[in-house]
Amino acid sequence: MGKAGLRRKEREKLQHREEILDAALRLFSEKGFHNVSVQEIAEEAEFSVGTLYNFFASKESLFAGLMSSCAKRISEILVPILDEKTDERGKISNFIHAHKQIIESYASSIRLYLSQDVCSVLTVRPDVEPEADAVRDTIQQKLSSIFKSGVRKGVFKEMDPRAASLSLSAMLESFVFSMIKEPERMQIELGLSLIEELFFKGALKDTEA
Amino acid sequence: MGKAGLRRKEREKLQHREEILDAALRLFSEKGFHNVSVQEIAEEAEFSVGTLYNFFASKESLFAGLMSSCAKRISEILVPILDEKTDERGKISNFIHAHKQIIESYASSIRLYLSQDVCSVLTVRPDVEPEADAVRDTIQQKLSSIFKSGVRKGVFKEMDPRAASLSLSAMLESFVFSMIKEPERMQIELGLSLIEELFFKGALKDTEA
DNA sequence: ACAAGTTATGAATATTAGTTCATAATATGA
DNA sequence: TCATATTATGAACTAATATTCATAACTTGT
Structure with a gap:
């Protein structure tokens, strides 16, 4: 042979x-x-x-394999961005726009990652998929520390960094998901730019604020 | 008798x-x-x-009963607020703060509403629970039309009303859920006020915007 | 106290779906 | 071509659990 x-x-x-x-x-x-x-x-x-x-070995282990490989691929996109040597505002902006790549490349992976007895941000049972949960935690922590230092430097308002990370992630995840459900609805770039504008500057017109 | x-x-x-x-x-x-x-x-x-x-009649119908009664109770809190005769900004503000009541009264209902094979904002399979999905749709539509008229009147920035509703709901749902998971983390009022501030005016300090 | 009607019971049944394993098919190298 | 090793097969086995139903317990009005 x-x-x-x-x-x-x-x-x-x-x-x-x-x-x-x-x-x-x-x-x-x-x-x-x-x-x-x-x-x-x-x-x-x-x-x-x-x-x-x-x-x-089992149906469960098949699923576990899938989950961990999906979580890994997503974190390979997002984590490097949060680790870059740019300023806080830049990192967050890049983080937001990186979701375009995620939507385009990983539609069904994300479906898996978000669908489930386990549920997205909302993770009803964190015990079920430790790896996916760990990735989520990592990203939340990195975001939090970016917000923390941004607040310290006076770039961001005084605010709870964790609540801010959670809000941003929630906006992004729900957008990602809506794009996967109805890809025609709007352009990805436009949606992400709206989220950026909303997150940075809010919904009110300047004259109203 | x-x-x-x-x-x-x-x-x-x-x-x-x-x-x-x-x-x-x-x-x-x-x-x-x-x-x-x-x-x-x-x-x-x-x-x-x-x-x-x-x-x-069956396990499924028991579950369906639960889901629809939960959805009903939640919509009884949120829908009237969106139908009130106040201005757009006020409605959105009231809508945000009404989530305090939801967190306080309906923790386990919400767990049911969000937990599931079906998944929150993200609704993987809209077919599974029509009633809960209908409530979500109603709220999204009401929010959208509020944003639409707010944009027309110049209160809100030019933006896609549906994307804005989705973003706001996502922020709120993830907050509600995090409060149910870890009630100690922060005060409900503070969290909701942060979301209001974020949503209306954004995360950047005025000097940076 | 009894008859008639209502509600509760849980062992038995039916069904569904994860897992195993003896067998068959195929590939490899001599 | 043949012996060996590897991989594929799917019927049969098993476990779990949703559902049924004949029976028991209880209530009520007479």
Whole structure:
């Protein structure tokens, strides 16, 4: 057996694994964990149930794998931005606009990340998916500390940094989600710019404030 | 059989129904629909499973009943405010602060309303709970039209009214939820005032804007 | 106290869906 | 072509749980 042969088999195995994950992602994100059967996933992936169990120990572990890879991909986009060496206002602005990339690349991943017994910002049961929750926490903390130093420097108003992070994230998440549901509704850039304007300067006309 | 007797029985029946609903609310809001068995609900309510089925045709219809009554109670608080005869800014301000009442009175109802395979603002599957979704829609539409007329009158900036409603609701919902999760974190009034300030005037200091 | 009607009970049933495993198919290298 | 190893298959097994229903307990008016 030549080395090339072995590698092909490995590639194929990985490929099959991916196909199963993709199928599961499609179904979970559409119908939710409890409303998708292993049978269904097998059919969607064009394998038998037995084969799924060659790759994953259980339905739960399949789901866990999906969740953690999605959370990882999203954090790879957002975290570097928050760690850049720019000023606070710039970081927040970049953070806001980075969501364009997220909407464009990861629609179904996000569906998974937000859909669920577990619920977005709102995380009813933080115990269910530790990795996804950790990513959310990381981002919240980074945002908070940016707001904190921004307040100290007098860029931002006096305000609770955590409440501000939460508000911003909530605005962004709900926008992301609405774009995934109805992509035609408005241009991504326009929506994100509105959020930026709203978040930085508020809804009132200057003459009214 | 005197009339009084009949009425007592009716009262008791309603009472029993309420007790079942309460037990179900406690369990569903804590663990989610799929993770609560009918047995459990029966035990929590101190009835037998059979009795539950005398009141509700199925587990799903029990849940549906809960959802619609929660949605109804919440809309009874929020909708009148949006229908009042005050100016746009006042309505939005009242709307924001009405969430105090919601947090205080309806913690577990909201847990139910937000928890779920169905997911808050983000409603993965609008088909699952039509009534709750209808309430959300109503509120979004009322908010939108307030923003629309506010923009026309020059109170608010030029902006997409729907995006603005969505942003505001997202901020409020995530705040409500965080208060339900960690009631100690901050005072309700302070949080809501911050959201008001943020939403109306933004996060930047005036000198920076 | 009894008959008639109402409500409660929970063991039994039916169904659904996650998991296993003996078997079949396929690929590999000699 | 054959022996070996790897991977795929899906019917059968199992566990969990939603639902039913024959029976029991209780209420009420006479």
